Amino acid sequence: MxxxxxxxxxxxxxxxxxxxxxxxxxxxxxxxxxxxxxxxxxxxxxxxxxxxxxxxxxxxxxxxxxxxxxxxxxxxxxxxxxxxxxxxxxxxxxxxxxxxxxxxxxxxxxxxxxxxxxxxxxxxxxxxxxxxxxxxxxxxxxxxxxxxxxxxxxxxxxxxxxxxxxxxPESRKAHRDALINHFKPSIGEFCSDCQERLEKNPLRILDCKKDHGHPLMATAPSIIDYLxxxxxxxxxxxxxxxxxxxxxxxxxxxxxxxxxxxxxxxxxxxxxxxxxxxxxxxxxxxxxxxxxxxxxxxxxxxxxxxxxxxxxxxxxEGITLQTGNQLDCYLAAIGAEAEKKAAVLLHQLRQNGIRADKDYLGRKVKGQFKAADREQAAYVLVIGDEELANGQANVKNMTDGSQERVAFDEVSTYLKNKINH
CATH class of the missing domain: 3.30.930.10 (Bira Bifunctional Protein; Domain 2)
Incomplete structure (x- = not known):
């Protein structure tokens, strides 16, 4: 693998x-x-x-x-x-x-x-x-x-x-000369990187991770004194x-x-x-x-x-960011005809700026509701034979459990009024 x-x-x-x-x-x-x-x-x-x-x-x-x-x-x-x-x-x-x-x-x-x-x-x-x-x-x-x-x-x-x-530059040069004079007598005690940097760029010695505990580090000349x-x-x-x-x-x-x-x-x-x-x-x-x-x-x-x-x-610090990636609406369809209607409504919802999805695995209604929970959907729109006959979807608020019947051609407007992005 x-x-x-x-x-x-x-x-x-x-x-x-x-x-x-x-x-x-x-x-x-x-x-x-x-x-x-x-x-x-x-x-x-x-x-x-x-x-x-x-x-x-x-x-x-x-x-x-x-x-x-x-x-x-x-x-x-x-x-x-x-x-x-x-x-x-x-x-x-x-x-x-x-x-x-x-x-x-x-x-x-x-x-x-x-x-x-x-x-x-x-x-x-x-x-x-x-x-x-x-x-x-x-x-x-x-x-x-x-x-x-x-x-x-x-x-x-x-x-x-x-x-x-x-x-x-003038400050840096004066400080550079002071660092060389400070480290040079004992540079053999430092790592090979620091030894190489002594003449090229002694300021880099102060940033060394290997030798940061060396006593000369604590007493090194401060740039502040050379400004x-x-x-x-x-x-x-x-x-x-x-x-x-x-x-x-x-x-x-x-x-x-x-x-x-x-x-x-x-x-x-x-x-x-x-x-x-x-x-x-x-x-x-x-x-x-x-x-x-x-x-x-x-x-x-x-x-x-x-x-x-x-x-x-x-x-x-125990901070959890609110990402706003949850679904607005999940469509639960029961039966072949309901699946067709759900596909149409799903496209309409998305075209109206509503974050929506539906089942694509042929789950039963209970499984579709579980999927909606996993997606943290704010609403579930249920379509079955009865809803198709009445031309209305059953819209369930997943926060408080309340339900309303909403005409298919009004679902997008209804959800846009309910949801604040």
Missing amino acids: IQIPRGTYDVMPEDSGVWQKIEEVARETCALFNYKEIRTPIFESTDLFQRGVGDTTDIVQKEMYNFTDRGERRLTLRPEGTASVVRAFVEHKLYGDPQQPVKLYYIGPMFRYERPQSGRNRQFTQFGAEALGSKDPAIDAEMIALALTFYRKLGLKKLKLVLNSLGD TDEARDYFEQVKLTLDAIGITYELDPTLVRGLDYYNHTTFEIMGATGSAISTLAGGGRYNGLVSELGGPETAGVGFALSIERLLIALES
Whole structure:
């Protein structure tokens, strides 16, 4: 028997309604903030992610699904969404759009080869947003507000926002030199990845999962101490905007995120996932990424979140989403002639926007009512010899058990008046 690949999963019909509800809330939230949807390819040039994500990151070094196609092109299943969005921004010259900043969002599958565990799969679904074309600190705060609004619209309450600044290029260089001086005397005690990153990108050492308990990690120089006056002022403006709109946060000078393109503001939103608190969403500013991918100097900021981790957080807080996938009406027919009439009425109901279905297995009436219960149908429309003779259906309200006779040509109007979608 052929089985599903490790690290992937099937979303079965009984669960897909929850996914649809989450995606609906994501789109509604983005509309409130005036973000428009963008859909990019699932695979892109490998070079896009090497340049965009950073060749010293775990994603590029260990986790990408790379392949060569029949034209000998090096391609990669996208491991994250920002690089693809920025590539599209540059390729379609959206930097020339008169409406700036360009505000975009996406929902779709991403792929990373890593050890599968709760909330971490090899194929996972991200919802993310990007704003390109503004250096205003207020839009950093807006991005954070968008993510928090989305979570709160779904009912999550156990949320914590964590902030840091990675500063401007001058700040980063000074901090880089300090990190090299700090780790270099004892770098032999660290893993081979950290040893390789010492000169290439020492900031990545702080994000190492193997050596996070090493004593030098706790005493590593903080980027906050190396911020230029300009970078410090920028971060203060972000915090002041968050204060003004009532969003609370904690500062964490060790927060660096796992992608090389970040500068200035970085943030994570933490939430309850089972007995632990883990990262639900993360993002920040990436002012140099557009030019790195061939476009003009353009500021950018964004975030991404995992739908899978969101589902765990919803379960942890005991939140059940109302999906609205229940049937409005189930048609129970008794006899061959009634079956024919049921087929006609079923089509009419559907054409009038009523979610309806009928039996296709030749069940007895009792079995048809059981099927209606399983579908959580609001009404059951019964048609038998008597109903055919009278030109009326027997409509049963499955909530209170009441029944009414309704003429066949009035059934659609009757149910539309009863049902609110």
